[in-house]
Amino acid sequence: MRLRIRRDRRAATALAIGIALAVAAPLTAGASQPTHRPAAADLEAVGQYEIQGTSAPAERSAIAATGVSIDEVKQHTVVVSADRAQARELRALGHTLKPLPAPSPKLPASAAKAFDFPPTDAGYHNYAEITAEIDRQVAAHPEIMRKQVIGKSYEGRDIVAVKISDNAAADEDEPEVLLTHHQHAREHLTVEMALYLLREFGDDYGKDSRVTKAVKDREIWVLPDLNPDGGAYDIATGSYRSWRKNTQPNPGSAYRGTDMNRNWAHRWGCCDGSSVFPRDNTYRGARAESAPEVKVVADFVRGRVVGGEQQITAGIDFHTYSELVLWPYGFTTSDTAPGMTQDDRDAFAAVGRKMAASNGYKPMQSSDLYVTDGSIDDWLWGDQKVFGYTFEMYPTSNRDGGFYPPDEVIERETSRNRDAVLQLIESADCMYRSIGKEQQYCAD
Incomplete structure (x- = not known):
């Protein structure tokens, strides 16, 4: 009430x-x-x-x-x-x-380049550099990587999925893991997380036993940039705008953009966890999946249903900031709800807490922070029965850079999640193993 x-x-x-x-x-x-x-x-x-x-x-x-x-x-x-x-x-x-202080000082016009990061953060990749790095990694590792354009953003930029598997050209009967990045425009460190993962899987395959086994036993989907338009707009002036949403128009309003992580089609707009006002940072959109980027990714996930069974079993959606590992539901503060049993919830929590023990983040159910609706994790579980987590990356506070941590921390803070990502990949064949119920849920 x-x-x-x-x-x-x-x-x-x-x-x-x-x-x-x-x-x-x-x-x-x-x-x-x-x-x-x-x-x-x-x-x-x-x-x-x-x-x-x-x-x-x-x-x-x-x-x-x-x-x-x-x-x-x-x-x-x-x-x-x-x-x-x-x-x-x-x-x-x-x-x-x-x-609180603004994310970055005003720069003289001569120091800024359009659609690029401020010179002090040149270690971050803009859209052109992201595309080039993805292409470079796929070309360097064609035996285990395949690039697929799964759709377009509102402004026509490619939304890309990179498949990583020891037989990347074939659709094998293996558990699949979904790693998504950059729903929110100003959260650029998440794109660097994706590029780090591509480098790690490519460079360490055949050298590191865990990486090699992960690539051989799983099909891993890395989606590096779900919101390329918003990311480009955030740095369009060569400085930071603190833009969160995508950039699609809202009919009848001067103010563009939908919060993509309030636009997913499970309990969309149900629970005062998003806004009906287009000006707001958490505007949910005119309807579920009205953001073209959300529709592209949702269609891709639905397309992984083979023979009536969803092949994707687990995933991580990367965000910044606060150093958290979150699991659904976000729309209710109850631990269990329709579609989630106590065993489901316990498996979510057990795997989430183990990953958090690895990367030093704080684990919790999403709604323990505040209520949200229309989020990707709620949709992945509520609609597709995929164990979807959110990682809120570095830092813990505005004082350490907030949404715009300095580029000096990129390598440290992306590599910090290496073990946690591998843990999820290793658990993806049976998440209920974490609560000792493998025979009940996963036996052939």
């Missing part, structure tokens, strides 16, 4: 200040105009704010229900991304907001 009260209050506030206040200025001059033109002060990029005194999931869920994204959770504080109008709304609800 509390969340509904907050939502109703949010609707009243929105009517008072105009429905179409912006998270950011329209991406193109040709975008349709809102019904009520917002004040110039509201046409600005989001900033981060610290909110003190929030310690319970219900309190954090109420904050998230205003449409801001919750970026960081501590014992008695949260960090949110909000525009000026959203910050006013949160203050009107009684919260005290402390502005």
